[in-house]
Amino acid sequence: MKREELILKWLDHNLNDEELKAFEALEDHKDLLRLSQASAAFKPSHYNIDKQYTLLKEKRESKTKSIGLKPLLRVAAVVVLALSLYFYTTRLDTKVITEIAQQTSVLLPDNSAVELNA
Structure with a gap:
C-alpha cells in the first residue's frame, strides 16, 4: 500500500491491524504522531455562516449607486x-x-x- 494511502487511512482512523503495522514502520511515523497531537490542540474559532451571510446581504442591498462628488467637482472645474x-x-x-x-x-x-x- 502506498504511503499516502496509509496516512489518509490513519487520519480517517480506518486502519486495520496489518495497515497499522505498515504505518508504524514508516520513517516519519513519529513525526506524524507529533503533528497529530499538536493539531489536536488546535480548535478553530466558531464562525457563524448565517450571521455573516445576512450581514453581507444587508451591506450589498444598502449600497445605492450614486454619482460621487469628485466627478461633479471635476466637471465644474x-x-x-x-x-x-x-x-x-x-x-x-x-x-x-x-x-x-x-x-x-x-x-x-x-x-x-x-x-x-x-
Missing part, C-alpha cells in the same frame, strides 16, 4: 476654467469707436489710459 479663459481672451481686444469730433478716454486692460480725439 473644467466649466469654470473654460468660461474664465473665454472671458479673459474676449476682453483683451479692446475696440473703441468714436464719432466725428468726439473725444473719448479709454482705460486699457494693462491700466494705461488712451485719449481718442477724432
